[in-house]
Amino acid sequence: MSTYESRLSDLGVTLPDAPAPAANYVPWHVVGDIVYVSGQVSMQDGTLVAGKLGADMATEDGAAAARLCAISLLAQVKAACGGDLDRLVQVVKLTGFVNSTPDFGDQPKVVNGASDFLVEALGDVGRHTRSAVSAASLPFGCAVEIEGIFRIK
Secondary structure (H helix, E strand, C coil), X not given: CCHHHHHHHHCCCCCCCCCCCCCCCCCEEEECCEEEEEEEECEXXXXXCECXXXXXXXXXXXXXXXXXXXXXXXXXXXXXCCCCHHHEEEEEEEEEEEEECCCCCCHHHHHHXXXXXXXXXXXXXXXXXXXXXXXXXXXXXXXXXXXXXXXXX
């Protein structure tokens, strides 16, 4: 078990198999030492976490959904690294999309669910730049979608 996966295990997290794309795109692409990971939607145990922040979902529940997106992002990075997550050098940037009402303004608090998890799981390697934006809707009504850029060795 890799060092990062041991840390994840200590947090009670086992990475799932990297989710397959839902449309005509690739889940990740490696360019040099950079891995670009397509948007990962909020899924738990194969079930979509749906909802609209500011309407039928609380900020804390949105943050939990964002954490699930981060777990899927790491699963994709592991796949891009041939199964060796310890090749991860840095989480560079996240872009989080939050399915929310026009008057909802806590998108950063929602995406913190992913950011906080990555720092907790990876330490300084998990610190990153990021954007957290509102979306009028997301695929299949999911609550959160997050894409990421990662540096590997």
